[in-house]
Amino acid sequence: MMIADYLLREHATVLDAFTAIDGSATGLACVVDDARKLVGVITDGDLRRALISGARLEDPIAPHVKRAPRTVPTGTARAHILDLMTALRINAVPEIAPDGTVASIHTLSEIIGGAVLPNRAVIMAGGKGTRLGALTRHVPKPLITVAGRPIIEWVILQLVGNGIRNLSISVNHFAEQIEARLGDGSRLGCSIDYLRETAENPLGTAGSLTLLDPAVTSAQAPPLLVLNADLLVEFDAARLIREHEASGAALTMGVKTYRHTVPFGVVEYDEERTITAVSEKPELAVEINTGIYCIDAELVRLLPYNRPSTMPGLAEQCLDSGRRVSAWAIDAGWIDIGTPHDLARAQGAAQ
Known part of the structure; x- marks a missing residue:
């Protein structure tokens, strides 16, 4: 109609x-x-x-x-x-x-009643969030509230709204609080299991992928989404998966343009120290890693079992072995909540 x-x-x-x-x-x-x-x-x-x-x-x-x-x-x-x-x-x-x-x-x-995707999303929620200081002394960073909900629930709702129903969450610091809050995921329209690290052996942003069920990381399994738990972001997960599969890449990294205005005049000069240009407070633009990835499931087999590793490190392994790594631009809002300033900006953006 x-x-x-x-x-x-x-x-x-x-x-x-x-x-x-x-x-x-x-x-x-x-x-x-x-x-x-x-x-x-x-x-x-x-x-x-x-x-x-x-x-x-x-x-x-x-x-x-x-x-x-x-x-x-x-x-x-x-x-x-x-x-x-x-x-x-x-x-x-x-x-x-x-x-x-x-x-x-x-x-x-x-x-939530659209096409349900077969892909699993893995949310990395095990970090200590030390840059947030006293805010994470008694509460894990993923449970800090923005606009009435913990950050990680916004991440989950974003995925559920895009057809992702199966989630694994990597936990370590204050793991019991995260598990008590999220439970089995049914309250949020999904199914959640937990990849449990230990305080003595934190696994970084990729190591906990080795704790996934082997069936999820087989060569026949669909691509995995991997993302950090401290992101306030809007992105089309289904489109990311489609474009990853169409590109032939082994790993697709979400990227975003970051702009920074240098607060000083920037001077350029040649080998003889003759000044060739002066730019007053120029703006620099670079592409940054957003902490959102789509990967071929079998890449997990490249990681050492139950040992620390990182997603950027996995991307480098792909490049070193001749596998394609592609960039996927995120145009909508994106805030990595790492500092009190970032948190205040996220809370302001959510008003």
Whole structure:
């Protein structure tokens, strides 16, 4: 159906609303004014309650409309939409354009009921987060809250919203807190198992991959997603996997342009120390590693079992052995929460 099919005016009848809701499969219809700006919503439950209280099918819906419903602005990340639906236990939410008109209606089935991917995601959550100082003295960094949820839950919701249902989480520092919070993952729409390191043998950003079930790392297994637990990021996991498979790369690294303004005048000169150029506070742009990877599952066999190793080190192993390593650009927001300043920026961005 077109969006116009589930937009109603206040003078519409109860029967009109039933017809719109039944045809749209969203469970609700949006009530709008003549400019198509949202006035409220009405659900099939509202209509049933109206009939029970004596309303007739030909009566107008105006008395039964929910005014000022929860909405999301155009462009809201899928993880945030899923968070809202989960928190409020609702199955649909209108998306509102900048001019106040209804752009679309998001449904829970659309967010998590799409194609389920066979790929497993591995989230690295074992670090101590020492750069955050006192903030991680009693709480692991992945459980620090941003916009009402622990950072790692935003990572998980991002993956679930993109069709990833099987997750492994590498834990070490305050592992029991992370496991107690996330459990088996069912609360977040996924299945979680844990790769348990020990305090005496931290495994880095790749070593815990060797603790995966061998079936997950066989040559026949689908590619793995590997990412850090301290990222506030929006990315299309399904597209990353598709493009990794199409590229023929053994490892695909998520990259992002990082810009830095040098706070001084930069001087260039030749071998005779003759100045050839002066640039006042130039901006430098480089491509940085975002801590998000898609890898052929069998690459895990290159890593020493239960010994420290890193994902950049695995990329270097691929290059040294002639395997292709490709870059995948992340254009949306990305914050690596490593310092109190980064955390404050993430919390501000999530407002």
